[in-house]
Structures are given as C-alpha cells and as structure tokens.
Amino acid sequence: MSLKVTEQDRRRVRGTTLVFCVIFIVCAILAAVFAIITPRTQDIKAIGANNENITGLVETHDGSTYIIQSANWISERDSFTGEEILTLNITQAIKDKLAAHGESVANNSFTQMRMSVFETDTNKYFIAYDVNGNLFKLERNDNGQISVTDDYLLIKVVNEAFVPKNIKGMEAIGNKLYVLLLENNFFYVEEYNLDNLAQGALKRKFVWDISPSPEEGYIKIEAVKSATGVLSFYAHDGRLFFVKKGGGIIMMSTDLIDTRYGDGSMDFFADAKAAFDSVDKGLYNKFYNEEYIDTVVSKLLETADKKQLSKGGQPISKDEIIAIGEAYKAQSISKKVTIANVSASDADNWFVLQDFIDVFKSSEISDSTRSRVNQDAVTNATAAADGATKVELEWCKEYDANVMSMLVKEECLDKDCYNSLIPGESTINGMIYSRDNRAMYYSNASDGYLYVVSREDLEAAEIYSKVSTVAKRIDAIHCGKGQTFSDFGNGLSYNRFANTLYLKFANERRLVIVDINNAKSDIKNMDYKVVSSYIGAFDMYGISGDKDNSVTHVLHQVTKVDKKGVDHNYLYLCSYEPERFENKNVITVLFVIFLILAVVTFFISLWLLLSLRTDKGIKKVVFIAKDTKKNKFVYLALTFFVAMLMLFCYYEAVGAIAMSFFDYTREKPAWIWNNFANYVKIFNDQYFLPSIINMLFFLVSDIVLSIVPPIIFAILLILIRNKTTSNWVRSLMFIPGIIPSIASMLIWRVGIYGDEGLLNQLIMACGGQPVNWLLNKDYARWSLIMMGFPFVGGYLIFYGGMMNIPNEYHEAGRLEGLGTVKRFLKIDIPLIMPQIKYIFVTTFIASVQNFARTHILKSTVVTTPVQTMYTMMTEQANYGMSSAYATLIFIFLFVAIVTNFKMQKQDAMGADL
Amino acid sequence: MENKNLKIATPTVQPKEHTLLMPHEKTGVQVPILVFIFICLAFSFLPLFLTVVNALKTDVQVQTNAFAFPKISLIGEAVAHNFSTAWAAIGKYYFKTILVALVGAIGETIIGALLAYILSFKDFYFKDFVFLLFISVLLVPSIIGYPILVPLVRDTFGLNDNYAGYLIAMIGGSQVMGMFLFKTFFSQQPKSLYESAALDGANDLVILTKITVPLALPIILYYFVGCFSGIYNEYLWASLILNENQTLTNIMYAVVDSGAIKYGSMYAMYLIASVPLIITVAISMKYFKSGEFAAGLKL
Numbered sequence A: 001m002s003l004k005v006t007e008q009d010r011r012r013v014r015g016t017t018l019v020f021c022v023i024f025i026v027c028a029i030l031a032a033v034f035a036i037i038t039p040r041t042q043d044i045k046a047i048g049a050n051n052e053n054i055t056g057l058v059e060t061h062d063g064s065t066y067i068i069q070s071a072n073w074i075s076e077r078d079s080f081t082g083e084e085i086l087t088l089n090i091t092q093a094i095k096d097k098l099a100a101h102g103e104s105v106a107n108n109s110f111t112q113m114r115m116s117v118f119e120t121d122t123n124k125y126f127i128a129y130d131v132n133g134n135l136f137k138l139e140r141n142d143n144g145q146i147s148v149t150d151d152y153l154l155i156k157v158v159n160e161a162f163v164p165k166n167i168k169g170m171e172a173i174g175n176k177l178y179v180l181l182l183e184n185n186f187f188y189v190e191e192y193n194l195d196n197l198a199q200g201a202l203k204r205k206f207v208w209d210i211s212p213s214p215e216e217g218y219i220k221i222e223a224v225k226s227a228t229g230v231l232s233f234y235a236h237d238g239r240l241f242f243v244k245k246g247g248g249i250i251m252m253s254t255d256l257i258d259t260r261y262g263d264g265s266m267d268f269f270a271d272a273k274a275a276f277d278s279v280d281k282g283l284y285n286k287f288y289n290e291e292y293i294d295t296v297v298s299k300l301l302e303t304a305d306k307k308q309l310s311k312g313g314q315p316i317s318k319d320e321i322i323a324i325g326e327a328y329k330a331q332s333i334s335k336k337v338t339i340a341n342v343s344a345s346d347a348d349n350w351f352v353l354q355d356f357i358d359v360f361k362s363s364e365i366s367d368s369t370r371s372r373v374n375q376d377a378v379t380n381a382t383a384a385a386d387g388a389t390k391v392e393l394e395w396c397k398e399y400d401a402n403v404m405s406m407l408v409k410e411e412c413l414d415k416d417c418y419n420s421l422i423p424g425e426s427t428i429n430g431m432i433y434s435r436d437n438r439a440m441y442y443s444n445a446s447d448g449y450l451y452v453v454s455r456e457d458l459e460a461a462e463i464y465s466k467v468s469t470v471a472k473r474i475d476a477i478h479c480g481k482g483q484t485f486s487d488f489g490n491g492l493s494y495n496r497f498a499n500t501l502y503l504k505f506a507n508e509r510r511l512v513i514v515d516i517n518n519a520k521s522d523i524k525n526m527d528y529k530v531v532s533s534y535i536g537a538f539d540m541y542g543i544s545g546d547k548d549n550s551v552t553h554v555l556h557q558v559t560k561v562d563k564k565g566v567d568h569n570y571l572y573l574c575s576y577e578p579e580r581f582e583n584k585n586v587i588t589v590l591f592v593i594f595l596i597l598a599v600v601t602f603f604i605s606l607w608l609l610l611s612l613r614t615d616k617g618i619k620k621v622v623f624i625a626k627d628t629k630k631n632k633f634v635y636l637a638l639t640f641f642v643a644m645l646m647l648f649c650y651y652e653a654v655g656a657i658a659m660s661f662f663d664y665t666r667e668k669p670a671w672i673w674n675n676f677a678n679y680v681k682i683f684n685d686q687y688f689l690p691s692i693i694n695m696l697f698f699l700v701s702d703i704v705l706s707i708v709p710p711i712i713f714a715i716l717l718i719l720i721r722n723k724t725t726s727n728w729v730r731s732l733m734f735i736p737g738i739i740p741s742i743a744s745m746l747i748w749r750v751g752i753y754g755d756e757g758l759l760n761q762l763i764m765a766c767g768g769q770p771v772n773w774l775l776n777k778d779y780a781r782w783s784l785i786m787m788g789f790p791f792v793g794g795y796l797i798f799y800g801g802m803m804n805i806p807n808e809y810h811e812a813g814r815l816e817g818l819g820t821v822k823r824f825l826k827i828d829i830p831l832i833m834p835q836i837k838y839i840f841v842t843t844f845i846a847s848v849q850n851f852a853r854t855h856i857l858k859s860t861v862v863t864t865p866v867q868t869m870y871t872m873m874t875e876q877a878n879y880g881m882s883s884a885y886a887t888l889i890f891i892f893l894f895v896a897i898v899t900n901f902k903m904q905k906q907d908a909m910g911a912d913l
Numbered sequence B: 001m002e003n004k005n006l007k008i009a010t011p012t013v014q015p016k017e018h019t020l021l022m023p024h025e026k027t028g029v030q031v032p033i034l035v036f037i038f039i040c041l042a043f044s045f046l047p048l049f050l051t052v053v054n055a056l057k058t059d060v061q062v063q064t065n066a067f068a069f070p071k072i073s074l075i076g077e078a079v080a081h082n083f084s085t086a087w088a089a090i091g092k093y094y095f096k097t098i099l100v101a102l103v104g105a106i107g108e109t110i111i112g113a114l115l116a117y118i119l120s121f122k123d124f125y126f127k128d129f130v131f132l133l134f135i136s137v138l139l140v141p142s143i144i145g146y147p148i149l150v151p152l153v154r155d156t157f158g159l160n161d162n163y164a165g166y167l168i169a170m171i172g173g174s175q176v177m178g179m180f181l182f183k184t185f186f187s188q189q190p191k192s193l194y195e196s197a198a199l200d201g202a203n204d205l206v207i208l209t210k211i212t213v214p215l216a217l218p219i220i221l222y223y224f225v226g227c228f229s230g231i232y233n234e235y236l237w238a239s240l241i242l243n244e245n246q247t248l249t250n251i252m253y254a255v256v257d258s259g260a261i262k263y264g265s266m267y268a269m270y271l272i273a274s275v276p277l278i279i280t281v282a283i284s285m286k287y288f289k290s291g292e293f294a295a296g297l298k299l
Helices: A007-037 A090-100 A268-277 A290-306 A318-334 A344-361 A367-372 A375-389 A455-460 A578-582 A584-611 A615-630 A632-659 A677-684 A688-719 A723-738 A741-752 A758-765 A777-786 A795-803 A807-816 A820-831 A833-849 A852-856 A865-874 A879-912 B003-009 B027-044 B046-055 B059-064 B072-121 B127-139 B142-156 B163-186 B191-199 B204-215 B217-233 B236-241 B248-257 B263-273 B275-288 B292-296
Strands: A042-044 A054-059 A065-070 A073-078 A084-089 A114-119 A124-129 A135-140 A146-148 A166-173 A176-183 A186-193 A203-206 A208-212 A218-223 A230-236 A239-244 A249-253 A259-261 A264-266 A309-311 A314-316 A396-400 A405-409 A418-421 A428-434 A439-444 A449-454 A472-478 A492-495 A500-504 A510-515 A520-525 A540-545 A552-561 A567-576
Touching: A007 A584, A007 A615, A054 A114, A054 A540, A054 A552, A065 A114, A084 A090, A090 A135, A090 A146, A114 A166, A124 A166, A166 A230, A176 A230, A208 A249, A208 A418, A230 A428, A239 A428, A249 A455, A268 A396, A268 A405, A290 A318, A428 A492, A439 A455, A449 A455, A472 A520, A492 A540, A500 A540, A510 A552, A584 A615, A615 A632, A632 A879, A632 B072, A632 B127, A632 B142, A632 B163, A677 A688, A677 A879, A688 A723, A688 A777, A688 A795, A688 A820, A688 A833, A688 A865, A688 B027, A723 A795, A723 B027, A723 B046, A723 B275, A741 A758, A741 A852, A741 B046, A741 B248, A741 B263, A795 A820, A795 A833, A807 A820, A820 A833, A833 A865, A833 A879, A852 A865, A865 A879, A865 B142, A865 B236, A879 B127, A879 B142, B027 B046, B046 B072, B046 B263, B059 B263, B072 B127, B072 B163, B072 B204, B072 B217, B072 B248, B072 B263, B127 B163, B142 B163, B142 B236, B163 B217, B163 B236, B191 B204, B204 B217, B217 B248, B217 B275, B236 B248, B248 B263, B263 B275
Parallel strands: none
Antiparallel strands: A042 A567, A054 A065, A065 A073, A073 A084, A114 A124, A124 A135, A135 A146, A166 A176, A176 A186, A186 A203, A208 A218, A218 A405, A230 A239, A239 A249, A249 A418, A259 A264, A309 A314, A396 A405, A428 A439, A439 A449, A449 A472, A492 A500, A500 A510, A510 A520, A540 A552, A552 A567
16 A cells, blocks of 8 residues: 555546546536426415405406405416416495495495305306495406496495494305305395395395204204304305304205295294284293283292392392393393393393292292292293293294294204204314215315215205215225314315315315315325415415316415514415426435435545545545445445435434424424524423433432342342242243233233222222322322332343353352352452443433333323423424423433443453553 | 353252252252242232233223132123223224234344444445444434424325334334344354355355354344334334324223223233234243343443
C-alpha cells in the first residue's frame, strides 16, 4: 500500500469522481422534477370582489361546470380547468330587479344568499334564497348571462316577531319545488310552483316522525324537531325522503297529505286542530281547561287551609297557587304558546301545577295526602273538566299542540302516504338517494361497508321497521370503519353523471370515491395544501364531481390560528383529479428515492473531490474501491437491511425527537413550533414528579426482583442433591409460560386483584373488608410490584451461567477451604457477572418502557412517564406531547446505558491493571 | 457441548462422593431447600392453576370460590358453556393470529441470521460503521417512534388495519436484536471450520446453511420461539395499527375490559389462547432446560 500513486489510479479516481458528480446532478434534477410534478389539490380561495368567503358549492345541470358562491357573489367555473366563466353580484342583481319593480327592500338585506340548481325534464332552474325565505329564480339568457326573473317571492318582514325561515334543502319534481325548512324549532316542508314563485307556498306540512305508542292500536306521531333533526332531503317520483340524524328514513307522498282515511285524504295536524278548536273556548287539551284549573286551584287552596303545601321542599303559599293558576289560564288562552317560548319562571309554574294535578290524580298517593285531600271532589272535578273538553275523534286519541305530538290509530296511517323507518343495528351518519338507481346509499360506520336500500324495498317496508332489515350490504365496497361525516351529513354526495358516490369523513383527509357501476371503492388521500398555519377540522360543505368523474371539488373548512391563538375559519374549495392522483404514490416514491440518491452521491462526490487533492486520499479511495468491488454483494444485501433500519428505527427516533418541539395532534396534524411548550408543560405538571418517582420505584424493584430471587432459586437448584428432581423442577418451571402474557396480566387483574378476586375472597373468608388493590393509592404500587410473585421465572440464565463454570474453580475453592455459601459468593456470582449485567441492562430498558403493567391492570392511580406517553398518544392523540415524553424517556435511558457501559469499561480496565 | 454437563453429573475428581457428602447435601439442608423450591413452583403455577381450574367451573362456582376445585358433576356443562362462549369471542382471530406470528417469527429470524452472518464473517471497509449504525438502535426505546410510525404505516404505506403493515414494521424494527444475539453466538463458532470450508471452495450460501445454522441451531430456535411468542403476545403495536383485523391479545383484552366475557369463559379463553404457546414451551423445554445457551450471553 505504500506504493506510489500511479497515473492510472489517479485517472481512475478522477473518472469515478466525474461519474458520481454526474449521477448526483442527474438525481438532483430528477428529484426536483418529481417534486414539481407531484400532483397537489388546487385550493381556490374565496372569490368575489371583496374576497368574501365561500358559502356553498353547487353542481350545474351537466356536471361540466360548478358554481361557487360567497355571501354576495356567485361564480361559475369550468369543472376541469377551474377557470372562471362568469361572475354575478347576486345581491346587486336582486336589488336592481326589486328597484325596477318599485319594491322596497327595507328589512331585507339579502346578505346570506345561497343557491340551488335543479334539472327537471324540461328545464334547468337556479334558485337563490336567503334566511328570510325570499326566493329568486335565476335565468341564463342567450348570451350566457345570468339574470333574476320576475316571479320572485318576497317575504315582507313586518315585525320583530318574524321567524326566519332557515332553509335546509331544496328539491324539485317537474315544476314543483319542495323546500325543507326549520322554523320555530320544527321541520316543515313547503311546496312552491317553480314557474311562478310569487304564488308563495302552495302547501305546508310538518315532517312527522313515527314511533310506537303504549296505547294498543295507536301510533305516536310527532313533528321532527331540530334536536332529532333531518340531515338530508330528496324528492323523486312522487316521494319525499328525509334522512334523520342517526339514520332513520321518513318517506312522504309528494301530495303532502298525511294519510288517506275513510273517504278522503287527511292532514293530521290541521284536522286535529280543527276538531279541538271547535270545542268550547278552543282549548287544545284538558290541561288548558279553565274550569279544570279553577277546580284544581280551589282544591289546592282547601288543602292549604289544613296544611302547608310544599313543592320540592319549598313551601308554597295560597297566593302563589292562585298566581300559578292564573298564569296557567293566561297561557291556555293565548293558544299559541309552545314549550319553547314559555319563559323559565312560567315553565316552573307550569310544572308545579302539573305536579299537583298528578298528585291528585295518582292512586298511589300516600295515606297522609289522601286524608288531606277530598279525593272524591277532585275526581269529580277532574271528570267534569275532562268531560267539558273531551273531543271524541275516531282516529286521534291524544293531542299536544306544544310538542306537536298525537296518538293516531294504526290503520290511519297509509304507508303509501307516510312511513318512517328506524336505523336498527347500523350506525348511519348520512344517506344519499340516487334517482337513476332508485336507491338509497349509506355507509355503516360499525362495519365500514356500503349498503343500498332499493326504493321498492323501502316502500314495501312495514311502518317503523328497521333500515338494516331492508338494506343490502355491497361486499365489494368498503368505505372505512368507524368514520363519521361532519354535521348535517355534508360529507356525502352523489354524482349522477358518473354514478359515483363521494364520502368525506369528518376530520379525515381521505375521500372515498365509490364507483357504483363497477362496484368498487377507492380511498384517496386528499392532499390539502396547507394554506395557513394548519388545517383544522375538515368540516365539509359540499362535494361535487364532473360527468367523467375526472375532477372532484371539495369545499372544506380551514381553521387558521392567529398569533393570539384565536381560531379563524375559512372555507376553501379544492379541486381534485383522481386520475392525476393515480400515480401520486409512485411519483412520491420516485421523488424520495432520487432525493436519497442525490444526497448520498453528493457526499460521495464531495469526499472524492476532497480525496483527489492528496496522494494519501487517492490511495484510500483506491483501497476502498477495491474493497467495495470485492464485497459488492455484501453491500447490496446491506442496502436492504440498512433501508429497513432507516425506515423503521432512525426515521421514527429522529422524527419523534423533532416532533416533541411542535404542536401536533390528530385534530391539527401540522407541525407548529411552540417554543418548548411541551416540555414546559411536562415539567410544570403536578403529576410529573410522582410519575418519575413511580418509575424509579418500579425500576429499582424490577432490577432487584429480576436478579436476586432468580439467582437464589438457581443456586438452590444447583444445591439439590438429587439431579432427577432438579431436572423435573426445571422442566416444570417452563410450563407456566404457556399462559399468554396478556392473559396472565388479566388473571392478576381480575382473578387475583379483582373485586371478586382471590385476595378479596381470602380476606372476606377471614371476615375482612374487600380492598380495591389496584385503585387504592396505598396498595396499588405494591400490588403492581407483587404481580409476578415469586419472581423466579428468569432463573434459567443464571442457572445456565453457573452450570457452565468449569468445575476446576470449585475444586480450587474447596481446597482453599471455602464453604458452600462462600463458594457462591466468591466464585459463582462473580463468574456469572456477564449474565447479571445482561439481565440488568435489559430489565432496566424494559422497566422504564413497561406501560403494559399500568395499562392492562388499569391501575389509574399509578402514573409513569411511559403510561402518560401512551395516553397522550392514544386517548388524547396529542403526538407532540407524546413525543416529548418519549424523548425524555429516551434521554434517561441513553444517559443511564452509556454511563453503565462506561463504568463497565472502567471496571474492565481496572481489572486489567 | 454436552460434556460440560457430564462433568457435573459424573465428577471424576471426587471418587468418594457417595461416602463423603458435602455440607449442603446433608438431608437437614436438602429438605428446606426442596420445600422452598416447591413453594416457588406452586406460586409460579398459580395463574395457570386458576386458569385451568376455573375454566372447568360454572360462573357461579367461580364467583363463590375461585380457588376451589371444580365439581365433577358440573364439569360437562361448564366446559360446554365456557369454551363455546370463549371460542365465539376469539375463534375468528385464532388461526389468523397464529399464522401472523409464524410468518413474523420466520421473517425476523431469517433477517437477523443473514445480517449477523454478514457482520460476523464478512470483512469489508465499513463493517464497524454499519455495526455501530445497528447497535445504536438498542439505545432507542422502541416505544418512542410510534407517533411517527403509525402515520407512516397507516397513511404513507396505506397499510391501515392490515397484517402486512403490522408485520413489516415489527420485522424492520426488530432486526437489531436478532443480529446482536446471533452475532454473539456466530463469533463463538470455531474459525477453523470456516477456513477449511472456504478452502474447499464453499460459497456463502453453503457455509451459512451447512455450517453456521446447524452449529447455532439451538440459539436460532431460541430466538424463533421468542419471536413467535413476542408477536403472539404483542399488544401495543397491534392496538395502534389494527382495527378490524385483530390479534388475539387485543381481542382478549377488549372482551375482558368491556366485561363481555367473565368468570369461567374468561379462563377458558386464556386456555384456548395458550395452546400455540404449549408448542413453543415444549421446544424451549427440550433445548434450553440445561441453560447452555446462557453461557455465551453477554452485552
């Protein structure tokens, strides 16, 4: 090797250097190219002159364009290129139109305009609406311009009591427009004439929900309220479909009649109201009857003469009783009272009186009450009051205008007019109706599969039957399990042009594209561009796709946090081209490969260039080159192992340490630098010090228990005279190992430490009180340590070590006069030091990382850093904090192990000297 | 390898052994030693005893006295009920889990052995560097990387709820342990064998399969068995990456935790789950009873 560097070597090294430089440049360029062509979803921020935020996304009649709307603007864009086709200031257009008709626009600001697009057999309609319920039809003229038509519907807002019409959805069949709205806490459906909106609502109807009634032969019908909510609404071929929160389906006839009963059609609410209104004073039910209230009040006063009345421990005076009665009557006369707008104090009175009435009527009142109240008088009064307002309706039994519920006869309900289904065993977060397929689709969050309910099955279903019994699972389509859509089912959309379903789950970046024709689903990662500090909750406001399903548009919410930590929500529209994304993973992989190659070749080139300068360097290069050539298969094989190592060890370790300095949670999966806040939080945590103490406590006990009892056991085994016995004992000691570790921990948790476990059974047998071994602070730590008693399981390593000590040592010891005890202390134990050190180090590492102990045994009173780390990672999904804990554990282990190795080295050196 | 044991069993240096007992071989000392050993044995068997005894009892019997022996008359009824309930809870995942653990253990063993072979017998310039690269990983607690590893496997590789994703990360993360263990033992093998094999023109494959592996078979088996029960018993990683495709460990924890399975059926479930481990334990018992393998153990 000391030979002079030949000119040939020099040339070769130069050539190699050149080759590596070229490879580096090529790889760097390729990496850059792949980085550039990596498909990204395109984010189009708010449009419109004032840069207002998007409020809605609608598909046009043929799916070739889409329309995005901000508060005042609508903008039509090309579905593929995203280029703007036209933009209209809709508020201004409406105001101009109204001004042309000489209408006043006072009280109508037309601010929160929304839009829907319908296609019927003959026409396409664009309907714009606002919260007041103003409806405008938009028309496209021959020049392609959009203008407002003359047949608008203007709601005259006259007084402050006006209740806004919160429009939740629109659907059209023929020239009929059906509008779902939430008004006064109830859901209604209204019918309009699309050719002339100015006529106003032609029909109006509650959306009824059906549930079984305790009364034989009757069914309870109840108006759907905002709490039980309608998620989505579809109209098609004589039917309206309402999908309830939780997955129930309500079907209604488009005639908007409730039932056909007897000779003609019937309207539950209107008919019942008419019947009850016709009765004396128009009292809705017996609780509204003035006479009845008077009777009750007088009875109450009588009682009050004899003894103080009280409610909920509070005495009630006569004046109060009279006042309650008056308030009650006042409410009943105003008729329009609903529970919702009774003030809190009124509501109290209401229930006070109702309570008393219940007490009077109850047959289960105590004897003392019975003696105070003239039961007969009350019964007579009640009967009289009942009789006075008793409305005998053949089909309706109870009727409560306040909560809009009544009991109607079962045969009243005509399934063709009205039906309601409950979800059953499925977890349904939203459903969609496909007109072309005549079916409902939903994904069941419990198993992740797509289900289909055909219209025929739906119509044939019994009243109040389960959706799950009529639905069919499509085995080929899996949408991901346990997922939920955002509120109001916005994560679900159907593209009729491509017969495709889109499912977008709350807080997930994934979009599921379900191709119904080919019965396959495709789960795509939506690559939202991070436009602000982080992408927050991915709330959905709409998904649409074009006719070839080549572009999908997703309107999603981005939360931006300002410097003060305040969240600001913005809506973003992103366009997503599934086909372009087909190759995304390939491109990403290629990018990573070329990036790695570029980095590696860069360093090799740099080293070669530096080596070229000296003869020594060249010699080294030549040597390494020869070595590498000789061992090329070794290096080739090592590439695989090193790649695995980098991918599954180094990447994680480095990434976790880096992540510990950032805010990173499942809800906000972005790296936000937080000035060591994770560490500050950990060190300020009041549970941190106790958890460290617990960790050290377990560490010491684990190390002692994994070394001392096994060594003693091993020594005793060696001391057994009868070798057959020793053999048997060693065989038997393997057998408890057949219990899976988790099972043995669960046996300790339930079978031994449990409430009815062995220890408590023993204690109770001795007449003691059972102890909660794992949750009592005094016992928990010791219980956890005692798990694994008698701790001799790891004896085999020590036993093996001692058995392998050559007998000459023992002979020599015996000649020196060492007894049995001294033999082990002076000869055996020092000679099995390697085994002891091995167990020491492995136990040390395992003990600090042992989360299963506290986790599986559910001993929540004992925290350790690793348990906190696990909780942070799983339950809280706070990866930044979790990483910070992991980093601290790593530092602790690293320092401890390095110190240990250093000490060992010093010992070894000392021994050598 | 056996002759070391023989030395102890038939000591030639001490021919008068039978007439001259060592102090500890006197009966007065032997009896307390045996008593102590049997107490330890008894307590070690406690969880197993509870499992077997309670799996044969009806729920009521388990509740009243977990320690009592089963009533013979009720065993049939109890077994039928306990084992059918237990199998209904875990049966679906039983063979899947065994297969997954087998595949994983084979993968871990092969990779560990190959890597150890390269690092033990191959001479190349960057050997020390590569060894250092691998061995440094031992300092990093495996739990630290999960916040990064979970999204990597789940989203980047798209292997959420997939046994392949579950295994690939386990195999990739565990190669160091196998390499380290095997390297320790490979380097203790006689060099002369390798030299003569090389002289005879044997290639690496032949050397590996004909010399290295047969010589280190017990330790390879030890590692394989350890890997198998390691994967079979894995809880944390499985709980993070698997969802619908579960492993036995997670299913058992879930059903016990939710209270879906109690008393006798719970113990029957443990008993069913321990069947594969009976085989691994039998192998361990055959090969490692003497503790020979521990001789080369060092850090």
